[in-house]
Amino acid sequence: MTTKVQLFVGIILLMVLTVGCTSSKPFQSEEKEKNEQPKEKKLLLSEYEETLDPVEFDREIEFVQKVRPEEQKQKSPLEIPKDSLIIREEIVQGFRIQIFSSSNVDETALMKNLALEKFVGDSIYIVYDAPVYKVRVGDFVNRYDANQRLQEFVEKGYRDAWIVPDRIIQRKLVRVSISK
Numbered sequence: 639m640t641t642k643v644q645l646f647v648g649i650i651l652l653m654v655l656t657v658g659c660t661s662s663k664p665f666q667s668e669e670k671e672k673n674e675q676p677k678e679k680k681l682l683l684s685e686y687e688e689t690l691d692p693v694e695f696d697r698e699i700e701f702v703q704k705v706r707p708e709e710q711k712q713k714s715p716l717e718i719p720k721d722s723l724i725i726r727e728e729i730v731q732g733f734r735i736q737i738f739s740s741s742n743v744d745e746t747a748l749m750k751n752l753a754l755e756k757f758v759g760d761s762i763y764i765v766y767d768a769p770v771y772k773v774r775v776g777d778f779v780n781r782y783d784a785n786q787r788l789q790e791f792v793e794k795g796y797r798d799a800w801i802v803p804d805r806i807i808q809r810k811l812v813r814v815s816i817s818k
Contacts, residue, residue: 721815732806733784734763734774737796746771756794761807777806 738749746764750773753762757775765772775791778784784801791799 721813723811723813726810726812728808728810729805730779730808732804732808733778733781733801734776734804734806735778735784735788735791735799736772736774736802737791737799738773739770741769741771743771746773749773765804774802774804777808779806779808 737753738746740746740749750762750764753773753775760775761777763774765774776784776787778787781801788799788801
């Protein structure tokens with residue numbers, strides 16, 4: 639009989655455990671539902687558009703602008719200058735250094751291109767005085783400035799280079815006001 643009793647007790651225990659577990663499940667789910675906060679109802683786009691009032695956003699922007707005027711003054715963007723610098727060109731009497739002369743225009747053009755490579759940043763001109771084409775370099779306001787550079791031309795292979803008076807282009811930076 640002991641096996642029958644043991645079997646009977648085992649079945650009763652199994653039933654108690656099963657009933658106990660099943661009865662607690664609904665209680666737990668009800669408790670979870672009470673603890674959870676209600677979820678916001680999701681609106682359809684059409685419903686959202688109906689409730690949208692753009693004026694509210696404008697008021698918000700106006701409020702922010704009124705609250706921080708001092709900060710806006712302090713953090714002003716870079717000021718645009720009311721004037722500007724321009725380069726004004728003027729033709730005046732001055733000096734240039736003549737490095738080549740020939741009656742052949744092609745030779746003269748070739749020499750100008752070679753001079754452009756050797757004297758980067760200098761203005762180079764071809765001047766035609768019939769029947770001779772001349773290659774001249776620079777825009778020197780006075781003879782002293784031209785004389786300071788003459789030795790450089792001789793060192794670069796232009797042994798016959800010499801200073802000649804010529805009308806030059808003088809460039810000046812001029813400040814002009816910009817009217818708005």
